[in-house]
Amino acid sequence: MGCFCAVPEEFYCEVLFLDESKLTLTTQQQGVKKSTKGSVVLGYVFRHLNLVEIDYFGLRYCDRNHQTYWLDPAKTLAEHKELMNTGPPYTLYFGIKFYAEDPCKLKEEITRYQFFLQVKQDILQGRLPCPVNTAAQLGAYVIQSELGDYDPYKHTAGYVSEYRFVPDQKEELEDAIERIHKTLMGQVPAEAEANYLEVAKSLEMYGVDLHPVYGENKSEYFLGLTPIGVVVYKNKKQVGKYFWPRITKVHFKETQFELRVLGKDVSFYLNMHGQKSQYKNKYFSVLNEHRHLSQKCNETSFFFESRDKITCKHLWKCCVEHHTFFR
Numbered sequence: 379m380g381c382f383c384a385v386p387e388e389f390y391c392e393v394l395f396l397d398e399s400k401l402t403l404t405t406q407q408q409g410v411k412k413s414t415k416g417s418v419v420l421g422y423v424f425r426h427l428n429l430v431e432i433d434y435f436g437l438r439y440c441d442r443n444h445q446t447y448w449l450d451p452a453k454t455l456a457e458h459k460e461l462m463n464t465g466p467p468y469t470l471y472f473g474i475k476f477y478a479e480d481p482c483k484l485k486e487e488i489t490r491y492q493f494f495l496q497v498k499q500d501i502l503q504g505r506l507p508c509p510v511n512t513a514a515q516l517g518a519y520v521i522q523s524e525l526g527d528y529d530p531y532k533h534t535a536g537y538v539s540e541y542r543f544v545p546d547q548k549e550e551l552e553d554a555i556e557r558i559h560k561t562l563m564g565q566v567p568a569e570a571e572a573n574y575l576e577v578a579k580s581l582e583m584y585g586v587d588l589h590p591v592y593g594e595n596k597s598e599y600f601l602g603l604t605p606i607g608v609v610v611y612k613n614k615k616q617v618g619k620y621f622w623p624r625i626t627k628v629h630f631k632e633t634q635f636e637l638r639v640l641g642k643d644v645s646f647y648l649n650m651h652g653q654k655s656q657y658k659n660k661y662f663s664v665l666n667e668h669r670h671l672s673q674k675c676n677e678t679s680f681f682f683e684s685r686d687k688i689t690c691k692h693l694w695k696c697c698v699e700h701h702t703f704f705r
Contacts, residue, residue: 387405387411387413388411389404389405389412389468390404390405391403391410391465391467391468391469391470392468392469393423393437393469393470393471393472394471394472395472396472396492396496401422401423403419408422412455412456412462413455414454415451415452416449416451416453416455416458417451417452419437419449419470420449420451427472427488427492428488429489430486430488430489431485431489433476434475434478434493435472435473435475436449437449437472437473438472438473439460439461439464439468439470440469445460445689445692447460447692448475448696449470474492474493476700476703476704477493477604478493478605479585479605480579481497482572482576482579487568490571490572490575491568494571494575497574497584498516498574501578502542502543502545503545505583506578506581506584507582508581510550513543513544513551514551514554514555515577516543516577516578517538517551517558518558518562519562519570519577520541520574521541522562522565522567522570523567523571523574524567525537526567527562528559528560528563533556533559538552538553538556538559539552543555582616583602585604586603586604587602587603587700588600588601588602589601589602589692589693590684590685591635591682591683591693592684599611599617601682601693604700605704606621607620607621607625608620608622608637608697620637620639622701622704623705624639625638625705626639626640626677628698629694630684630690630694632690633690634681634682634684635682635693636680636681637680637682638679638680639677639680640676
């Protein structure tokens with residue numbers, strides 16, 4: 379690959395897809411150069427997959443510190459400094475950037491299929507926690523999609539063990555998947571995948587893009603960007619929620635991240651989502667750690683700290699994009 383160093387404009391990249399297939403993009407084959415806009419690269423990828431509902435998807439890359447970024451359609455490849463520092467060759471990962479709140483309502487079957495592949499990967503890689511009974515149901519839909527109806531002559535004992543569904547897979551889970559698979563006779567792949575998404579969308583962490591932050595006294599939190607808003611987690615429990623229509627400003631300065639939310643009384647968060655009364659005091663105490671009231675505008679600002687300026691800017695950018703997409 380040394381020749382790429384000699385010609386500044388040369389570009390060689392592999393795009394990895396959710397089904398583990400690849401697309402190679404090069405200066406020689408597609409005319410992709412470092413001066414090419416991200417939108418052009420995305421166009422090649424979307425056409426390759428025959429995608430129509432393209433707004434949900436994007437291309438990710440990792441820097442040398444394993445921080446993940448999304449390819450910016452408006453910037454040239456050369457302007458993605460973190461990407462340029464990783465190659466050549468370069469690697470981009472296709473995936474869902476914005477999770478539909480109800481993926482079953484997506485119009486195109488190919489779009490639903492990509493969601494199916496992404497959620498399956500999310501569960502396998504541990505990003506989407508899944509109870510054992512739900513994992514068994516989802517695993518059975520995967521097997522039905524892959525193998526079709528159960529056939530005792532073809533599907534001998536242990537056939538499920540050839541597939542991976544969750545990070546720490548046990549034999550008991552595989553046995554449960556086999557039992558459920560036998561009950562799914564007649565479901566074609568598209569139907570099994572739709573049923574998979576119907577179950578998966580109800581998982582608590584479905585579509586949550588987590589970002590680590592600090593609160594008062596360096597308390598550790600995660601901010602989750604979701605289809606409905608920003609969710610605050612502490613010790614793996616949800617302790618706050620800010621809805622996109624209520625968020626009026628997203629801002630960062632150095633390592634400080636700010637969410638400005640309409641309405642100084644945060645009780646509507648509890649009322650709208652039926653939070654149990656015994657959690658109310660804890661909920662308010664957590665929010666008050668980060669709250670600064672602005673009586674004049676009837677707005678509340680919530681402040682969090684990131685570990686460094688780069689991480690904070692990345693959180694801000696992701697939050698702005700989610701806010702724009704879902705609001």
